[in-house]
């Protein structure tokens with residue numbers, strides 16, 4: 155199947171390709187047969203992404219999200235996961251417990267491509283064609299037992315949009331949680347200078363927002379409805395990635411890396427959320 159996306163939507167193929175590249179290995183840190191199936195069925199010059207050197211790192215990153223989602227579903231059977239900017243993520247198939255309600259919020263052009271490959275399956279799996287920064291998508295999601303993910307998305311938004319989105323989620327989903335990843339400020343700068351290019355020649359659109367690892371605690375100041383903010387370490391991988399859970403303590407890696415952050419919102423009963 156031919157996929158003709160450009161600009162930011164095309165970046166979803168980079169993520170998909172790396173997940174599939176890792177999942178093909180016998181010693182993979184992520185089982186993702188659906189990603190392999192998709193890459194095999196899409197007509198796209200994946201070689202421009204290079205040899206998949208970043209595959210394990212990508213896989214560990216999404217495994218970190220998966221783990222948080224599984225823990226959320228164990229605590230909230232039948233809860234709702236809202237995946238902002240989901241692209242061709244196959245996370246539902248990795249974490250499905252048979253009860254989860256899953257809502258994809260994506261730009262219309264990306265959603266059209268997703269639906270051709272991964273059609274909705276209501277009532278458990280549905281989607282909203284909207285920009286995450288147009289907060290009307292929040293009206294389409296019930297307020298109870300919600301976990302929102304923004305995996306590989308916020309770096310493509312403008313800084314005020316990121317702050318408004320986090321604050322609005324906190325205010326609209328009492329008791330909910332948002333998990334997002336952020337690139338460091340150094341990486342944003344290198345991206346804007348056009349210095350990030352894959353071995354195969356692909357250059358993603360410039361990132362707009364980033365946050366240094368030590369800054370995650372500042373997120374709490376975005377809204378009084380935020381109860382706490384946690385830094386999520388990557389799971390342990392193989393080879394040099396055996397050290398992945400401690401990467402944030404290694405100075406040379408620290409400036410280059412991404413952080414994954416979980417933001418928990420006050421529930422109505424603990425009085426932090428607006429009425």
Ligand SMILES: C[S@@+](CC[C@H](N)C(=O)[O-])C[C@H]1O[C@@H](n2cnc3c(N)ncnc32)[C@H](O)[C@@H]1O
Pocket residue numbers: 162163164165166169170238239240241242243259260261264284285286287304305306307310
């Ligand atoms: C790097 S991809 C990440 C895809 C997926 N989350 C993953 O981890 O594989 C970025 C995704 O964000 C989506 N996107 C970009 N801007 C968006 C916006 N304003 N609202 C919703 N989605 C957006 C793109 O269409 C694309 O699917």
